[in-house]
Amino acid sequence: MSEENGRPKRLAMIASKGTLDWAYPPFLLASTAAAMDMEVGVFFTFYGLPLLKKKLDLGVTPLANPAMPMPVPMPNILMANVPGMDAFATSMMKAKFKKKGVAAVEDLRQACVESGVRLIGCQMTMDVFDFTPDQFIEGVELGGAATFLEFAADADITLFI
Amino acid sequence: MKTDLELDCKGLNCPLPILKTKKAIDTLASGQVLKLMATDPGSVNDVNAWSRRTGNPLVASEKEGNVFVFYLQKK
Numbered sequence: 071m072s073e074e075n076g077r078p079k080r081l082a083m084i085a086s087k088g089t090l091d092w093a094y095p096p097f098l099l100a101s102t103a104a105a106m107d108m109e110v111g112v113f114f115t116f117y118g119l120p121l122l123k124k125k126l127d128l129g130v131t132p133l134a135n136p137a138m139p140m141p142v143p144m145p146n147i148l149m150a151n152v153p154g155m156d157a158f159a160t161s162m163m164k165a166k167f168k169k170k171g172v173a174a175v176e177d178l179r180q181a182c183v184e185s186g187v188r189l190i191g192c193q194m195t196m197d198v199f200d201f202t203p204d205q206f207i208e209g210v211e212l213g214g215a216a217t218f219l220e221f222a223a224d225a226d227i228t229l230f231i
Numbered sequence: 232m233k234t235d236l237e238l239d240c241k242g243l244n245c246p247l248p249i250l251k252t253k254k255a256i257d258t259l260a261s262g263q264v265l266k267l268m269a270t271d272p273g274s275v276n277d278v279n280a281w282s283r284r285t286g287n288p289l290v291a292s293e294k295e296g297n298v299f300v301f302y303l304q305k306k
Contacts, residue, residue, distance in 0.1 A: 172245075
């Protein structure tokens with residue numbers, strides 16, 4: 071049961087990375103936790119903040135990522151220097167996910183919105199990167215460290231991603 | 232087994248079967264049964280975990296070929 075001592079389990083996460091591969095864990099875990107009747111809040115900060123933009127433009131790079139499985143074995147440092155390699159790797163990863171029945175990041179994010187996950191955008195990051203509130207999807211709250219910590223103080227699970 | 236709703240999650244990967252199960256069970260009345268079909272081998276552990284955590288009992292499960300079938304009762 072998710073409700074123990076009269077209150078639901080709570081998951082608090084920080085999403086700090088904005089690449090295609092790292093966009094998955096926060097949205098995937100948040101949507102699943104909500105489906106398990108938990109209260110969920112995610113604080114999007116630094117490179118994680120663009121994950122809340124209306125139009126997602128996520129990419130992935132093999133550079134400095136030797137663990138990424140590639141169809142053609144090639145030394146990472148060579149591959150990373152090939153023009154267009156990032157676009158290639160990004161489309162390969164998206165195609166592979168689709169073929170394997172994995173949801174798109176946009177779909178998982180929508181599931182979070184629909185299930186009442188608190189999406190908190192970092193005001194300070196917004197100022198630093200010159201983002202404006204109208205660039206974000208509806209339902210995003212803006213706040214800072216204290217906003218997140220107040221929620222996280224009563225969390226059963228806390229994750230930094 | 233008498234079922235009130237069928238949910239086909241064949242071909243879908245984590246966490247979609249769980250997200251769709253939650254949505255489907257929310258449409259049922261207490262005591263009604265959802266039949267979930269999935270091919271993701273991870274769904275066996277995941278559906279059990281979801282059932283324990285949410286308190287909606289997994290009343291039966293079986294494997295038909297490569298398809299895992301779960302009968303979940305709305306609490």
